[in-house]
Amino acid sequence: MNKTRRLISEYFDKYTVTEIDKYIDLGGFSGLKKALKEGPDFVIDSIQKAELRGRGGAAFPCFKKWTSAKNRPEPVKYVLVNADEGEPGTFKDRDLLAKDPYRIIEGLIIAGYTTGAKEGYIYIREEYDDIRRQMNEAIALAKSRNFLGNNILGTDFSFSIKAYTGAGAYVCGENTALIESMHGNVGRPRVKTPRVGERGLFDKPTMVNNVETYACVAAIMNHGWEAYANQGLNGHKGTKMISLCGNIMRPGVYEVPFGITVKEIIEEIGGGTRDLSLGKFIQSGGASCALIPYTHFDTPYTYDDFKKKGFDIGSGSIVVANGNVRVVDYLSSVSGFFEHESCGKCTPCREGTKRMHEIIDDLCLNRASDQQVNRLFEIADSMMDSSLCGLGQTAPTATLSAFKHFKEEIMESVTK
Amino acid sequence: MVKLTINNTPVEVPKSYSVLEACREAGFDVPTLCFMKEINEVGACRVCLVEIEGEKRLEASCVTPVKDGMVVKTNTKRVRDRVRTNVELLLENHNRECTTCPRSRNCELLNLAETLGIEELQFQGAKRERYYDDFSHSIVRDSSKCILCGKCVSTCKKVQGIGILGFQNRGYNSNVGPAFQAKMSDTDCVFCGQCVNVCPVGALTEKQDMHRVWDAIEDPEKYVVVQTAPAVRAALGEEFGNEIGTRTTGKMAAALRRLGFNNVFDTNFAADLTIMEEGHELLHRIQNNGVLPMITSCSPGWIRYCEFNHHDFLPNLSSCKSPHQMFGALVKTYYADKIKVDPKKMFVVSVMPCISKKTEAARPEMEQEHLRDVDAVITTRELAKMIKQAGINFNHLPDESFDKIMGEYTGAGVIFGATGGVMEAAIRTVADVLTGEDLETIEYHAVRGTDDIKEATIHVAGLDINVAVVHGTKPAGQLLELVRKGEKNYHFIEVMGCPGGCVNGGGQPQVPQKIRDTVDLKVERAKALYEEDQLMTLRKSHKNEEVKKLYDEFLGKPNSHKAHHLLHTHYTKRFK
Numbered sequence: 001m002n003k004t005r006r007l008i009s010e011y012f013d014k015y016t017v018t019e020i021d022k023y024i025d026l027g028g029f030s031g032l033k034k035a036l037k038e039g040p041d042f043v044i045d046s047i048q049k050a051e052l053r054g055r056g057g058a059a060f061p062c063f064k065k066w067t068s069a070k071n072r073p074e075p076v077k078y079v080l081v082n083a084d085e086g087e088p089g090t091f092k093d094r095d096l097l098a099k100d101p102y103r104i105i106e107g108l109i110i111a112g113y114t115t116g117a118k119e120g121y122i123y124i125r126e127e128y129d130d131i132r133r134q135m136n137e138a139i140a141l142a143k144s145r146n147f148l149g150n151n152i153l154g155t156d157f158s159f160s161i162k163a164y165t166g167a168g169a170y171v172c173g174e175n176t177a178l179i180e181s182m183h184g185n186v187g188r189p190r191v192k193t194p195r196v197g198e199r200g201l202f203d204k205p206t207m208v209n210n211v212e213t214y215a216c217v218a219a220i221m222n223h224g225w226e227a228y229a230n231q232g233l234n235g236h237k238g239t240k241m242i243s244l245c246g247n248i249m250r251p252g253v254y255e256v257p258f259g260i261t262v263k264e265i266i267e268e269i270g271g272g273t274r275d276l277s278l279g280k281f282i283q284s285g286g287a288s289c290a291l292i293p294y295t296h297f298d299t300p301y302t303y304d305d306f307k308k309k310g311f312d313i314g315s316g317s318i319v320v321a322n323g324n325v326r327v328v329d330y331l332s333s334v335s336g337f338f339e340h341e342s343c344g345k346c347t348p349c350r351e352g353t354k355r356m357h358e359i360i361d362d363l364c365l366n367r368a369s370d371q372q373v374n375r376l377f378e379i380a381d382s383m384m385d386s387s388l389c390g391l392g393q394t395a396p397t398a399t400l401s402a403f404k405h406f407k408e409e410i411m412e413s414v415t416k
Numbered sequence: 417m418v419k420l421t422i423n424n425t426p427v428e429v430p431k432s433y434s435v436l437e438a439c440r441e442a443g444f445d446v447p448t449l450c451f452m453k454e455i456n457e458v459g460a461c462r463v464c465l466v467e468i469e470g471e472k473r474l475e476a477s478c479v480t481p482v483k484d485g486m487v488v489k490t491n492t493k494r495v496r497d498r499v500r501t502n503v504e505l506l507l508e509n510h511n512r513e514c515t516t517c518p519r520s521r522n523c524e525l526l527n528l529a530e531t532l533g534i535e536e537l538q539f540q541g542a543k544r545e546r547y548y549d550d551f552s553h554s555i556v557r558d559s560s561k562c563i564l565c566g567k568c569v570s571t572c573k574k575v576q577g578i579g580i581l582g583f584q585n586r587g588y589n590s591n592v593g594p595a596f597q598a599k600m601s602d603t604d605c606v607f608c609g610q611c612v613n614v615c616p617v618g619a620l621t622e623k624q625d626m627h628r629v630w631d632a633i634e635d636p637e638k639y640v641v642v643q644t645a646p647a648v649r650a651a652l653g654e655e656f657g658n659e660i661g662t663r664t665t666g667k668m669a670a671a672l673r674r675l676g677f678n679n680v681f682d683t684n685f686a687a688d689l690t691i692m693e694e695g696h697e698l699l700h701r702i703q704n705n706g707v708l709p710m711i712t713s714c715s716p717g718w719i720r721y722c723e724f725n726h727h728d729f730l731p732n733l734s735s736c737k738s739p740h741q742m743f744g745a746l747v748k749t750y751y752a753d754k755i756k757v758d759p760k761k762m763f764v765v766s767v768m769p770c771i772s773k774k775t776e777a778a779r780p781e782m783e784q785e786h787l788r789d790v791d792a793v794i795t796t797r798e799l800a801k802m803i804k805q806a807g808i809n810f811n812h813l814p815d816e817s818f819d820k821i822m823g824e825y826t827g828a829g830v831i832f833g834a835t836g837g838v839m840e841a842a843i844r845t846v847a848d849v850l851t852g853e854d855l856e857t858i859e860y861h862a863v864r865g866t867d868d869i870k871e872a873t874i875h876v877a878g879l880d881i882n883v884a885v886v887h888g889t890k891p892a893g894q895l896l897e898l899v900r901k902g903e904k905n906y907h908f909i910e911v912m913g914c915p916g917g918c919v920n921g922g923g924q925p926q927v928p929q930k931i932r933d934t935v936d937l938k939v940e941r942a943k944a945l946y947e948e949d950q951l952m953t954l955r956k957s958h959k960n961e962e963v964k965k966l967y968d969e970f971l972g973k974p975n976s977h978k979a980h981h982l983l984h985t986h987y988t989k990r991f992k
Contacts, residue, residue: 169586186582186583188583190458191457191458191459191476191479193479193480193481339587339588340586340587341586341587342586342587342588343586343587343590344564344583344585344586344587344588344589344590345458345460345564345566345583345590346459346460346461346462347460347461347462347463347502347505347506347563347564348462348498348501348502348505349587350564350587350588350590351505351506351508351509351588352505353587353588354509354541354542354587354588355505355508355539355541358541358542371538371539372539375538375539378497378501379501379505381497381498381501382497382498382501382502382505384473385465385473385474385494385498386462386465386473386474386476386498386502387462388459388460388462388476393473
């Protein structure tokens with residue numbers, strides 16, 4: 001277990017939501033105080049030096065997003081926490097919100113201060129209703145201590161936070177769908193231009209970040225960017241919250257240093273794969289990401305090493321499959337998920353997810369034809385190339401990667 | 417201006433253009449299914465795909481703004497393959513009973529499939545659950561043909577301001593319909609049929625009544641009388657390959673006669689009659705401190721909208737029945753008596769540019785002596801079908817006129833079909849009545865055109881009459897709100913339920929979106945009506961000799977007791 005780190009998760013299990021003083025005693029809100037003292041540019045400079053990337057999945061460099069949000073000339077803008085954690089196998093945001101709610105609030109206040117927003121929103125997935133109630137409690141307590149409200153800590157910066165619940169759709173994790181949902185519309189993505197950074201919530205510039213991103217910013221401001229960066233291994237900077245699950249002895253949420261290998265995560269942190277084998281493949285980053293076969297388990301867990309091989313850190317989920325799992329069965333579950341979660345707006349995703357699932361189910365039953373497999377690729381091409389949003393564009397990724405790494409096994413299921 | 421390259425052709429277009437508009441201007445046709453300018457710019461169907469240099473994925477050209485230096489390709493293998501796959505995916509989940517579909521002749525999906533050369537679908541997976549609703553008198557909804565483009569949803573909400581239709585469920589199970597799959601007839605749908613007009617496929621169609629008309633014509637016991645609304649003549653020709661805006665009054669009358677109707681009449685006659693009744697009602701209200709503003713009642717879609725949404729304005733509605741209902745009532749009394757036919761054997765058919773008229777004709781109050789005013793309503797589209805079924809070569813027909821004694825009409829009756837027409841016709845008569853003269857001013861251009869709300873003040877005989885004209889239920893609702901707040905004061909308001917008035921009604925020929933994007937149907941079809949008005953020697957309703965005779969011999973005078981009994985009606989508060 002010594003491979004894990006405790007920086008972003010340093011306060012886990014050390015206080016409960018009613019104990020805001022304990023959070024402060026532990027060092028909480030010192031990041032906010034530092035930010036208020038040093039100014040917005042210092043915050044952006046810190047996250048740039050820490051090389052912090054967005055934790056929602058796209059891994060966009062944070063300082064760029066924060067800088068452009070800060071530079072928007074509009075007087076009214078918003079900062080938003082995307083806590084619609086819907087990626088299968090991902091549950092680290094739940095822990096972050098449940099076990100350290102004030103850190104998220106602190107990160108969000110820093111974001112508001114840095115970008116010039118006066119209001120922040122936390123969009124919490126419907127299934128996390130207990131967390132929403134807890135967040136409301138935390139917001140009220142933070143307000144009573146003047147970490148929220150007017151003239152925060154004697155400065156002329158005022159900020160308020162509201163928690164908001166969705167109605168339960170995976171696609172609402174997509175920024176435009178999330179905002180549509182907050183507007184009371186059906187949770188379907190809209191056309192990208194204008195981007196939410198220009199026109200988002202209530203048609204105002206809106207900066208959306210993942211829960212973990214805000215936690216990282218709070219930690220970076222609290223301990224300094226060097227302290228954060230030094231946590232990584234072999235020259236890689238920082239840590240990542242991962243959700244480890246599947247065929248693994250010790251599933252759970254862990255904070256790991258960037259640079260650790262997949263093998264170390266599975267064996268030393270996760271305790272192995274239940275059947276004593278090394279494991280057959282993992283899916284890292286979520287249902288929309290590639291499968292990583294056991295032959296690549298020596299890959300270091302970093303954005304760059306993964307990207308080079310076509311893998312993803314994504315949301316930080318790692319689903320482990322051992323030797324007992326048939327690849328086609330796994331794909332059936334993945335494609336079934338996308339069929340269920342497609343919003344139905346654009347043709348390739350709405351129809352394509354269904355047809356892919358049908359063909360993969362035929363593969364599971366050993367009755368798919370060569371033509372069907374070819375059709376699978378045609379549909380996948382169209383989905384990736386022409387879907388409206390990221391859901392459809394990435395839904396075929398796992399299937400295509402499986403064909404790349406486990407073609408022989410899959411083709412055994414094709415009728416001759 | 418922005419410079420870009422499309423298929424190696426340099427193009428210069430305004431900055432506000434989408435890539436789609438730029439492509440079309442450069443002479444490259446990009447197919448679309450869901451796009452409607454400003455109304456449904458959602459990028460959902462993914463068939464207007466183009467390749468843009470530097471972009472990782474293909475882009476939907478309809479929602480991609482042009483940029484300086486952009487290099488666009490519309491016809492690469494990649495584009496063709498993806499469009500083809502997407503259309504195949506639509507077809508796999510489509511109820512492909514094209515041979516028996518009412519839209520197969522001008523189905524946009526079928527046309528696209530044909531253009532792309534999709535001759536075979538290799539796989540047939542599951543199909544989504546089907547919802548079929550033919551319970552209303554006006555609209556049939558068949559979700560098995562829906563391609564979820566959302567044009568009807570946007571039109572209902574954004575154009576008409578009603579919002580009956582919406583997306584339900586998710587992903588593959590998505591469907592478009594009223595909330596909780598309610599029947600259209602159980603909603604506050606006004607049956608304007610604007611959704612039917614924009615549907616690219618056969619998912620929304622009118623409820624057909626042709627067969628009942630054929631049966632009646634065939635029945636030797638029945639005396640079948642047909643009347644045609646003014647707007648029909650301005651669009652019927654389109655169904656026979658004529659240009660939009662071609663006027664086919666004479667050929668239409670000839671065709672109807674050849675279909676076997678015993679009498680071919682014109683609703684314009686009743687339009688003139690409406691002006692007499694409504695005009696005098698207005699004068700009566702103005703002179704006796706009646707409820708003002710008075711609002712027209714010709715459009716059944718508008719009436720239904722008011723009954724559902726604006727209960728406080730029901731007393732403002734003119735009590736006149738709509739012209740074709742008046743006409744039906746008179747055929748079965750005045751005319752039946754003239755020709756000595758038992759009214760019970762009479763069957764009145766209305767050819768209307770409207771599908772809401774079907775629901776209107778079925779309203780319980782639209783009858784007298786237990787005889788329905790109108791027995792069947794068919795649309796312009798259905799009439800065209802009947803003409804084709806009868807094998808009549810429409811374009812070679814001679815021009816004929818309508819039958820006596822309810823076939824005469826004035827120019828005022830003709831322009832009823834365009835927004836502002838009823839108002840203009842009313843002013844022509846009211847001005848003459850008030851001054852007691854035959855005024856030379858006939859055309860009132862202030863109330864013409866397609867602006868949402870048109871206003872005018874008519875100075876006549878020492879009176880200032882403030883009028884307003886509005887078309888489409890959404891602007892109508894907005895105008896009523898202004899009146900309610902006291903910000904606007906009118907004596908008379910003309911409201912038509914459809915944008916542009918009847919010429920753009922839900923029963924008019926369906927025009928592919930590609931043409932709708934460039935031609936303003938409302939304007940072109942209205943032109944045909946104003947042309948006919950100009951050609952008429954009689955252009956004021958009160959000059960109609962047959963109408964005069966009707967009053968002399970039968971009704972007495974406008975708003976007489978008998979007129980009230982036959983030609984006027986009442987309204988009902990309806991709740992959503």
